[in-house]
Amino acid sequence: MKLELDLRMATGGGENSYASNSRLQKKAILETWPLLQKAIEELYMWLPSRSTMVVADLGCSSGPNTLLLVSEVTSTIRDLVQETGGHRGLELQFFLNDLPGNDFNLVFRSLEQLQNRDAMAKTAAPPCYIAGLPGSFYTRLFPRQSVHLFHSSYCLMWRSKVPEDLSSGKHLNEGNIYIGKTTPPVVAELFQGQFRKDFELFLRLRYRELVSGGRMVLTFLGRKSEDILNHGDVATMWELLAEALQIIARKGRMEREKLTSFNIPFYAPSLDEVRALIKQTELFDIEYIGLFESNWDPQDDSGSDMVHDCVTSGENVAKCIRAVIGPLIMDHFSEAILDELFLIYASSIAKHLKKGKAKYPIIVVSLKRGVCNTIAI
Template sequence: MEVVQVLHMKNGDGETSYARNSTVQKKTISFAKPIIEKAVLEILGSTIMGIESMGIADLGCSSGPNTFLLVSHIMDVIHAKFSTVTELRVFLNDLFSNDFNSIFMSLPAFYDKLNKQDYNNGRDPEQHVINPLISAVPGSFYGPLFPRKSMHFVHSSFSLHWLSQVPDGLNNKGKIYMSKSSPQCVLDAYSMQFQKGFAVFLRSRAQEIVDGGRMVLSFMGRPSSDPTADQGIFYQYELLAQALMAMVSKGLIKEEKVDSFNLPHYAPCAEELNLVLQKEGSFIKEHLEAFEVDWDIGGADLDHNMPNGTFDDDQTITSNGQQMANSIRAVVESMLESHFGKEIMDDVFQKYAELVSRHLTNSTTTPKYTVWVISLVKKT
């Protein structure tokens, strides 16, 4: 599976689209917001910003309501700082099959909203950034994307846990990801692939970011050095493997198809991050923090009140299970469809919703994701 060709969030705005199933991602951006603001303020207050044009990049921007959150946050900081920046160059990056059309179709409304905010806040359009210059840069961030020393701030949210490729030589029968029954060589292969890719990512950005420039990166991780101890995305993919094996038992797909599929995903621990940062050597780690996000945050706002005013816990769990299935489907369906075919996707995710609902029913605690937010400074 060529990851760069098949990995993309589900396009459009349908029920299972990424645009309607990215609440966890939005929550992650809210966690990172104060860290982003601090990093931008450090840039604005430093000697590197004796210029009027500021370059920022959002790597793995996807599409939907979260896409312009970073730009809005940074513009708020610039306006509050009354900085000398009068031009904001914004580069939105994702893989080639990303729904860039939706992004650019929504630009007029975004610009209109910015202009109304400026007017309502009494800002002088001659002294403040009004319309950032937004461009798309398709391609993998595991390699060069921008001209040398052209970026002041680089951001990536919920993207770096996706590997540049599936690790080579995996023998992971009946699984699509690491599991407690996976041999140690599978766990090691995933770890080494992440470390290799993260080092390439850092080297590439080091060429593109000015000395003293900053990065804030948010991605899935794990609190333990043991990858099989993680009960976040680790167990969600275990349930997805069970859903696929249920299709095998129905004769809808062959077991060999499941055996030959592995997700290009890895949630690192702090030790792995620190090891790569130290070896690569281009950045200083300023801040590293772990946050926890509930699995079913996307379903938390659903209305499950019964006609008599009571609250049906079973209905809530079932609905949250379906919401979770939609959230995972929005992220991984492109890869599953490429390998297993489009015709079984509804069956797979119907079964997956059942399995998640059962897991939520039997769980004594609320399952959570671990998310790393790391702030880095380019060495001078």
């Protein structure tokens, strides 16, 4: 699996695309707005007149969520200009980053909607320049000390690769595609080790690229338990998909070996793991760290613990996961299995939801590159 090429959300704007199935991720972005607004306000007050605020969205994907950050930063600044009574000549530069396989064409085509919205607004928005930036956020993306604000939502649970000792076949994760109930502890540690390497690298890279006092607001899937063998509902989501893949294999619709060699480049850390790594690098001050939960079914906004219609919820969850993992499955197995696989998956999810509502834990961190963080890196 060549992750930088293979990992991409379902492209286009059709029924199975990420653009049509990203309500779950939208809810997380909206939930974290207050933290983002606070970071923007502080940066706005701190920047000298006539400067350019550089903002980057890492893992922007394509679809309605991609331009949410641009709209939010622009409207927060527009409000601040009104409140403080002075424009201060601020200009905005946005970079929309994702892996090269992302549907950047869809993103670029949607920029026109933003211009139309701005043209209709009563108060003029600050001048705003938007560029696409293909590349992995596990590499350097920007010149040193050139960015004021990094935002990334629903991305940092993705690893840069499947751990080598797993992809090489040195260790096996029979019957699983992530950390499941039968995953050997040594394999769970491989996933964890890959997360530690990736997350530390991410922090070091962004530290170099941020200006002193620059901010990062990061939101990603996590887990509630400290036990690395117990990933709760996040593990169940992948275990049910592994079971659906096994059903397809038993029907002779794919080679068994293909299944044994398939693992997801993913890790859901606990809050303590994330906090400890940030503290250990000594590069950032933690302004906020916390965890909230979101229902599996993207269309379910209720706080109750009962699932109203398990069949419909199963279908909604399957659509959401297909838009995310479909392209990776298609490249590793074949496109021909996708419809059947996700029908089986939807019905397993429906059965699982009869036991009660399932939720994703989501970690959110707001970080500040301290002026005094002078550690050599």
